[in-house]
Amino acid sequence: MAAIGTLLILIVLWALAYSSAKAIVWVLLPPALLVSLQLGGLIGTFGATVSWIAYGTGMFFYLLPDLRLRLISGPLLRQFRRVMPAMSSTEREALHARNVWWDGELFSGQPDWQRLLEQPEPQLTEQEQAFIDGPVERLCKMLDDWQITHHDKDLPEAVWSFIKQSGLFGMIIPRAYGGLEFSALAHSTIVMKISSRSITAAVTVMVPNSLGPAKLLLQYGTQRQKERYLRRLAKGEEIPCFALTGPDAGSDAGAIPDSGVVTEGEFNGQRMLGIRLNWEKRYITLGPVATLIGLAFKLYDPDHLLGSDTSLGITVALIPSETKGVEIGQRHMPLNIPFQNGPIRGKDVFIPLDWVIGEQSGIGQGWRMLVESLSEGRGISLPALATGAGKAASRYTGTYAAVRRQFGQPIGNFEGVEEALSRIAGITYQMDSARLLTVSALDSGEKPSVISAIVKYHLTERYRQVVNDAMDIQGGSGICLGPRNLMGRVYQAIPIAITVEGANILTRSMIIFGQGAIRCHPYILQEFSAAQEKEWKHALSTFDKAIFGHIGFLVTNLARTFWLGITHGRLSERPVKGVAGHYFQQLNWMSAAFALSADLALMTLGGSLKRKERLSARLGDLLSELYIASAALKNFIDGHQRYADIPLLRWAMEDSLYRMQEAFIGIFRNRPLAWIVRLLTFPTGLPYHKPSDRLDHAVAGAILKPGEARTRLTAGIFLSSDLHEPVARLDQALEAVAASAPIEKTLRQARRAGQIHSGTNEAMVAEAVEIGILTESDAQLVLETQRLRDQVIQVDAFDSLSPRNKEKSQQSGTSIRHLGAA
Structure with missing residues (x-):
C-alpha cells in the first residue's frame, strides 16, 4: 500500500511540473493529497514524515522571503557574479x-502553436504584385547573364538606368520620399526572382535595400538628413554603399581600427567643429560606383571638445564619395559574379559633425545601427537569394533529369539521382517555408535578430547542398559554362552567400x-x-x-x-x-x-x-x-x-x-x-531516420513532371515563353516528355515483343506506324519530343583559341574552325 501512495505522490508532482502549475496549486494540492493518502492508509508513517518535512521546508522559504533572500538567493547571486561571463x-x-519572437517560444520547451498559426500569412499587395509582374519582369528580360558575367563583367548601362529609374534602389524608402515603401515580403520576392535570372543583378538591387544608408537614415537619421538624401536614393541619383569590413576587422566588427577624431577644421571655406577620419575598407559592395558612403568607425575626442569622454564608441557617418581624401580603389572580382565590389580608403578626411547619422545624438550609436541593419539584411536578402537558387535547381534540374536519358530511360528514374532530386525539392520546401515565415514576422513589426541569423546561416548552407546536388545530376552540362547553362553561375556564387553579412562558421558557432x-x-x-x-x-x-x-x-x-x-x-x-x-x-x-x-x-x-x-x-x-x-x-x-x-x-x-x-x-x-x-x-x-526511399521517390516525382506541387514549389522565379530562352525550352521539353511517355512505353513493349526491329528512334517510329502500332500523330509527338530532348541536352561550345591567338592564327593563314553553340 505504501508503494501505491509513493507512486501517487510522484505522479501528482510530475503532473504539477509537466503542466507548469501556478504557485497556489503547489501550496494547496500536496497537503490535501498527503492527508487523503494518510486517511486511506496508502502511505506509511515514515513516508508521510519525509513528505511533510519536504513540504514544510519548501513552504518555510516560500512564506519567509527575507530568510530565503539571505540564505539562498544572496549566496547564489554572489556565485553567479563570479562565474558570469564578461559582457562587452x-x-x-x-x-x-532586436526583440524575441517565435524563437522565444521554441526556447520555452512549450511552444504556443496557436501563436504561430495566428501569424498572418504573407500576402503581396496589388501594387507590389503589379510591380513584380511589370518592372521586375521587364528587368529580368533585359538581363543576359552570360553577357554580364563572361564578357562585360558588369551590368549593361541600360540595366543600371532601368534599376535606378524603376525605383528598385528605393524599395524600403517610404512613398513620402519618393520610394516604393514595399513590404519585406515584396523585397524578398523581388530579390528571389531577379536572382533566378542573374545573381549579379540581384546583389546590385538587394544591397541598397538591406545594409545601406537608406535603412540607417530611416531608423536613425534626422529629418534634415532624410530630406537631404532619401529622395535622391529612391530615384537612384545617389548610389549607396556601406563600408564596414576592413583587412583587420571582418566578423569581429567591434574591433574596427578605422578612426575619427573630433577636431576643428576647415570645410567649404568655413572653420568648424568636425571629425578627421582615416580608414581602409574592403569587400564593399557597390563601392566602385558609389556616390554616398555609409562609413563605420571608432570616434575619439582626446581634447574633450564634446564632453568628458575621450572614447565615444562606434559611429556611422554618410560621406559623399567626391569628398577630399576619399579614395575609391580598384574592383574586386567575386568568383565570376561581377557585381560592383571593391576597396575604399580615406586619409585625413574632414567632415562636419552633422554628417554623422542622427547628427550629434547619433555619436556612439553605430554598433546598435549595425546590428539592426545586419539583422534585417540577414533575414531578407540572402535567404531570398538562397531560396531562388533552390527553386531554380528544383525546376531546371528536375526537368533535366526527366528529359535526359541514359540506358533507355530518364536519369531521374535512377535511385541515386532520385535521392539527390528529393534533397533538392525537400530542402527547397524548407527554405521557402523559413523565408516566408521570417518576412511575415518582419512585416508584422517583429525584429528577431536570432531568427535572422538562423535563416542567413541555414538557408545559405542549404543553398550549397541543393546546388551541389544539382551539379552532380547535371554532370557535364553543369560544368560547361555558356548561355545554355542555368546552374553554373549559381554554383560559383555559393561562397559569396556563405561569406557575406557574417561568415557562416562564426554565425553558427x-x-x-x-x-x-x-x-x-x-x-x-x-x-x-x-x-x-x-x-x-x-x-x-x-x-x-x-x-x-x-x-x-x-x-x-x-x-x-x-x-x-x-x-x-x-x-x-x-x-x-x-x-x-x-x-x-x-x-x-x-x-x-x-x-x-x-x-x-x-x-x-x-x-x-x-x-x-x-x-x-x-x-x-x-x-x-x-x-x-x-x-x-x-x-x-x-x-x-x-x-x-x-x-x-x-x-x-x-x-x-x-x-x-x-x-x-x-x-x-x-x-x-x-x-x-x-x-x-x-x-x-x-x-x-533520414527520409525513406519511398518518400524520396514521391518527393523527386514532384519535380520530374508537370504538376501543382512543382508549380507551387518553384513559384516566384523567372520563367519565359520565349523559346529562345533555355528556361522556356526546358519547360517545353518537359511537357512533351510527359505527353509522349505512354507512346514511348508502347514502343519499348513492341520492341521487346519482337514486333519492331529497327535500331534508330526514327526507324522504330516509322516501322511502328507502318504496322499500325502508332498513329501518325503519335509518331509526330515522339519525334518532336526527341528533337526537344536533343535541344535541351546540348551544351555550348566555343572557338578553341582565345581572340588574341585567333587573330595571330588568321594572320599566319591558319584555319580556324568555329564550333559555335552546339
Whole structure:
C-alpha cells in the first residue's frame, strides 16, 4: 500500500511540473493529497514524515522571503557574479538591439502553436504584385547573364538606368520620399526572382535595400538628413554603399581600427567643429560606383571638445564619395559574379559633425545601427537569394533529369539521382517555408535578430547542398559554362552567400545560440541584468524572482522531456489533426529536450560556454531546426494542407527531426555525464531516420513532371515563353516528355515483343506506324519530343583559341574552325 501512495505522490508532482502549475496549486494540492493518502492508509508513517518535512521546508522559504533572500538567493547571486561571463558593451547592445519572437517560444520547451498559426500569412499587395509582374519582369528580360558575367563583367548601362529609374534602389524608402515603401515580403520576392535570372543583378538591387544608408537614415537619421538624401536614393541619383569590413576587422566588427577624431577644421571655406577620419575598407559592395558612403568607425575626442569622454564608441557617418581624401580603389572580382565590389580608403578626411547619422545624438550609436541593419539584411536578402537558387535547381534540374536519358530511360528514374532530386525539392520546401515565415514576422513589426541569423546561416548552407546536388545530376552540362547553362553561375556564387553579412562558421558557432541563449531564454537575461545591477537590494530581489522561476522552468522541462520521450510525444497537445498534427507533437518533444539540454549546458559550464563553440553550434542547430520545421508546418497549413504537398512536408519534417537527433548525439558524445540527459531525452532509443526511399521517390516525382506541387514549389522565379530562352525550352521539353511517355512505353513493349526491329528512334517510329502500332500523330509527338530532348541536352561550345591567338592564327593563314553553340 505504501508503494501505491509513493507512486501517487510522484505522479501528482510530475503532473504539477509537466503542466507548469501556478504557485497556489503547489501550496494547496500536496497537503490535501498527503492527508487523503494518510486517511486511506496508502502511505506509511515514515513516508508521510519525509513528505511533510519536504513540504514544510519548501513552504518555510516560500512564506519567509527575507530568510530565503539571505540564505539562498544572496549566496547564489554572489556565485553567479563570479562565474558570469564578461559582457562587452557591443555584446550588450547586440542583445538589446532586436526583440524575441517565435524563437522565444521554441526556447520555452512549450511552444504556443496557436501563436504561430495566428501569424498572418504573407500576402503581396496589388501594387507590389503589379510591380513584380511589370518592372521586375521587364528587368529580368533585359538581363543576359552570360553577357554580364563572361564578357562585360558588369551590368549593361541600360540595366543600371532601368534599376535606378524603376525605383528598385528605393524599395524600403517610404512613398513620402519618393520610394516604393514595399513590404519585406515584396523585397524578398523581388530579390528571389531577379536572382533566378542573374545573381549579379540581384546583389546590385538587394544591397541598397538591406545594409545601406537608406535603412540607417530611416531608423536613425534626422529629418534634415532624410530630406537631404532619401529622395535622391529612391530615384537612384545617389548610389549607396556601406563600408564596414576592413583587412583587420571582418566578423569581429567591434574591433574596427578605422578612426575619427573630433577636431576643428576647415570645410567649404568655413572653420568648424568636425571629425578627421582615416580608414581602409574592403569587400564593399557597390563601392566602385558609389556616390554616398555609409562609413563605420571608432570616434575619439582626446581634447574633450564634446564632453568628458575621450572614447565615444562606434559611429556611422554618410560621406559623399567626391569628398577630399576619399579614395575609391580598384574592383574586386567575386568568383565570376561581377557585381560592383571593391576597396575604399580615406586619409585625413574632414567632415562636419552633422554628417554623422542622427547628427550629434547619433555619436556612439553605430554598433546598435549595425546590428539592426545586419539583422534585417540577414533575414531578407540572402535567404531570398538562397531560396531562388533552390527553386531554380528544383525546376531546371528536375526537368533535366526527366528529359535526359541514359540506358533507355530518364536519369531521374535512377535511385541515386532520385535521392539527390528529393534533397533538392525537400530542402527547397524548407527554405521557402523559413523565408516566408521570417518576412511575415518582419512585416508584422517583429525584429528577431536570432531568427535572422538562423535563416542567413541555414538557408545559405542549404543553398550549397541543393546546388551541389544539382551539379552532380547535371554532370557535364553543369560544368560547361555558356548561355545554355542555368546552374553554373549559381554554383560559383555559393561562397559569396556563405561569406557575406557574417561568415557562416562564426554565425553558427558563436551567434545563433550565443545570442539566443541569453536573449530567448525566459530567465537568463533577467539573471544577467540582476548580476550587473549595482544596487544590491534591487539586484537581489530581481535575481530571486528570476532564479526560482528558472528552477521551476528546469523542473518543468525535465518532466516534459521524459514523458514526451516515453510516449514519443503522441499524447501531447496539437493544434491540428492529420499528418501535420503528428509533427507538431514531435516538435513538442524536441523543444522540451532542447530547453533542458540548453539549461544544463548553461548551468554546468557558466561563462566558459562562450569558449565551447562546438557545443554552442550544436545547440544552435537544434534551435534552428526547430524554427525551420515550425516554418514548414506553417507553410503547409497556410497552403490549405494540399494533398500534393504532403510528401514535401513529410520530407522536410523528417529531415529536420533527423538533424535534431544528430545534433543531440553530438552533444551527448562530447559532454561528461550527458548520458543522463540522453536517457531522459530518448528513453526508448533513437526514433528518427533520414527520409525513406519511398518518400524520396514521391518527393523527386514532384519535380520530374508537370504538376501543382512543382508549380507551387518553384513559384516566384523567372520563367519565359520565349523559346529562345533555355528556361522556356526546358519547360517545353518537359511537357512533351510527359505527353509522349505512354507512346514511348508502347514502343519499348513492341520492341521487346519482337514486333519492331529497327535500331534508330526514327526507324522504330516509322516501322511502328507502318504496322499500325502508332498513329501518325503519335509518331509526330515522339519525334518532336526527341528533337526537344536533343535541344535541351546540348551544351555550348566555343572557338578553341582565345581572340588574341585567333587573330595571330588568321594572320599566319591558319584555319580556324568555329564550333559555335552546339
